[in-house]
Amino acid sequence: MRSSKWLLPVRALLAYQVLLLLLRRVEGEESHCTSVAGMVKLLDLEARLIDNLEDYAAELEKKLETVRRSINSLRLENDRARGSTEEYLSNPLNAFSLIRRMNRDWIIWQLYMDDPVGIAQVERIQELREHMPTHTDVEEAVTALDRIQSTYGLNVSDIAQGLLNGKQYNVSLTVLDTYAMAQILFDQKNYLAAASWIYQSAVLMEVYTLAAPLQISKNEVRMVYTETLLKLNQNADALKVVNIALADNPQDIKLLLKKSEIETMIRTGTNNAAAAKGQAKGGTTAYQMGCRGQFPPSADGKLYCLYNRTTSAFLMLAPLKMELVGLDPYMVLYHDVLSAKEIKELQGMATPGLTRATVFQASSGRNEVVKTRTSKVAWFPDSYNPLTVRLNARIADMTGFNLYGSEMLQLMNYGLGGHYDQHYDFFNTINSNLTAMSGDRIATVLFYLTDVEQGGATVFPNIRKAVFPQRGSVIMWYNLQDNGQTDNKTLHAACPVIVGSKWVCNKWIREREQIFSRPCLKKPI
Template sequence: MKRRILLFAVSLIAAGLAGLTVHAQVEGEQSHSTSVAGMVKLLEVEAQLIDALKDYAAELDKKLQAVRSGIASMRRESKGAQDSMEEYLSNPLNSFRLIRRMHRDWTLWQMFMDDPVGLPQVDRVQELRDQMPTSTDLEEAVTAVDRIQSTYGLEVADISHGILDGRQYNVSLNALDTYAMGQILFDEGKYATAAGWLYQTLVWLEDNNNSLPGPEALSKGEVQAVYAETLLKLERHADALKVVNIALGGDKRNDIKMLLKKSEIETLIRMGPDSVLTAPTLKSPAPPVGAYERGCRGLFPSPSTDARLHCVYNSSNSDFLRLAPLKMELVGLDPYMVLYHDVISASEISQLQEMAVPGLKRATVYRTNAARSVVVKTRTSKVTWFLDTFNELTIRLNRRIADMTNFQLVGSEMLQVMNYGLGGHYDKHYDFFNASTATNMTHMNGDRIATVLFYLTNVEQGGATVFPNIQRAVFPQRGSAIIWYNLKDDGETDPQTLHAACPVLVGSKWVCNKWIRERAQLFRRPCLKRGK
């Protein structure tokens, strides 16, 4: 039994170490946290794990009941013998039964005690290991929560208590959750943020009397040691000394380690000035807030009252729109940007999502130096691509895009359906390419003249599309679509189109986009000379 447990533990460690090289291999990486739809299967796997643990408990309980029943029976026999030992043994039948019991019954009990319990359940858990998150998944999840915190300016204590950007949710983090945040952020060198999470871990343990079940138990002394080390990294020596002194008055198992740490800190303090803050609970300095963060938080100023910005029923782009005009809002002229409302139906959205889920893969970004698409931390989502002629729905959507934009779609890219996950985002970027490093497709079909982005879902909090250079933010509205030009009238790339997808705070964000290429637009949007 011990050998099987050891092998199981080794396999867990090996699985964790295997996750460390995940970014080197895009193929086969599940990237659980990068798509809400992709994480659904994790709940299904967890349900199977709980069932295996329940069956394991039932097997243990069955064995425990047998042991307790045997103890009760043997106690009755033993008690009668203990009251008058010689009288008991003077009866040959009692003597015979004692010898038989000691020779045979206790041999059977020893075998029963040695017999491992729940091996099928342990094997079932092992079988599910391949479907569980790796260490890389956990690191990405920590990075996502940290991204949410910094982008939206949230407090660690609020997040821990389920308060996200002022809204209270029926969920909270326990000490194991906050400790994992602190540990991984410490390993990444983000000491100021790690300190906040480690302090919150100590608060939870204090408030809940260290009450974590079974193998999940967490030593306060262990957390205090990491917290003190984090404060040392921040050169807050006096604060670290306070934490060590508190630890020395608590968990005696850490006395030697903590005494050595105390001596080290006192030496550091004696060797030089200690410019520290007075309390170990002091908040970390807030990161600078730029245009991107302000846009994500909904803090951009309202567009000025420009008579040229208006709402209309667009009935002029195509013959079809004369019969069924679309609601269009002109939201920007530099770059040209419009927002269509109620342009994709609920049934079309549901069908797109159903089509996309089986093929969702981690989104990548094309890198010219690598000459291939690679996984990057600046884009966390999962995507599925569909040929324009994939089915009747994709044909209909492409026809609608042509009506909305008055562009030809020949040579343009496929429809892309995307789902964002935990803190899912796409950092600041342009949709156009650098002509000097363009791919063969760009040389053949031209650059991306326009972007069409359908919002397939509302997002409860976060998830805006922001344009920091022009201070515009568009928050997802189910059924709407935003369109903007990436190229100027003379065909040059437009730096004003810098944009980003803000982290999803709460909700599941689904979008569908189409990049339209310029070469086929020769007679739809002629390239004009500057000044004309």
């Protein structure tokens, strides 16, 4: 039989273990939100957790049923005794049974009530916790949603209600969602964005009530809102929030102290030095305009569409639909290049091996994970299988380039708010390990494997051009000028995905083997 003294340490230990698991970051674990394909397994994991919670409920119901069944029999005996107390107690058998019950049965009931329910289910959550998102994952998800909001100029209230860039979806955020956004943005010192999200939390709390054990108090939300407004030097508005909170809790010491503090700040004209970090930035950038589809149509009358039959001999038999996008730098868009079967095979190849994308850092001389690129990638050699062989042959037909010495095919899947900030594809380094063997990246070939419902455009801000993903199409551009120098007009970016799963495949073609394909260099490299 368990003693009650033993039960308390067990509960404390379980709580401590759960807390450790909640705070622990599993070393080397991939980010969950940087790829839609990578997030699929989270739904399966959540289903297992729900099943586990259902098992916990069954254990509780089983214990409750035992208690309720015993209450009926215990109540029946007690009522019988109290109905004729003297007669009942004068019988030695009843007297003995009462003494025995009071001495032993209720001790057993005490232990039964104190016995924790669901230890197996708690342990199961502990086992699954290693595969669940960490606090770092939540921070990345918050940053991604904030990136969508700022890049596309969306209202926080619209996002919370499922209205994304003018399109209404059958989904909305809860108070817990908006509150988490506010808390993390506040911790990141992004006070302006945090203020919008915490205000939305306050609005939602007036309409919806959270059920236990996930409830949060209105005062908690109001206090965070107050601190956020103070960081923005909006002291008068912060005082209004505190007064609203005091109307519900006039004797709250913390609120009264905060009110006094703010009134002193207003009276003395005290401002918060950190406020500058949370202020709004300037107007819309060229990058944001491109992502929003606000670039004007090209005025270059030389651009046109045609069937390309000349780049290779094979195209005389199977020409490709080519759209000339730009001449400086040279940029073309090919349509209907990939079949549905090929796209499905490429996605199937990549999904098991997707890992977080990295960017080469000249300062460290190695590839590193950076916040400016959020996607997952998989690499495949040219001769990996018949499909990669065909794909490389198709690239050669489209570009007229020799692919010997070029980089492997890179398949990418973007996740929540997935993007790649403004960058160049060329290395712009001489005699380094990156370019010594095969030269710099003369051209980029980018396949779009999927349509993207909203967002995800490839934007060239310096030349005011944007290409939106079309399933099966390919965009190709030159990164180097005719004289072999880098072309700064090729600055480009992958805009954040709003809704959809963006899959792309790219090939970076190196310059060294193009001496006969493009022999127009004016000086040696």
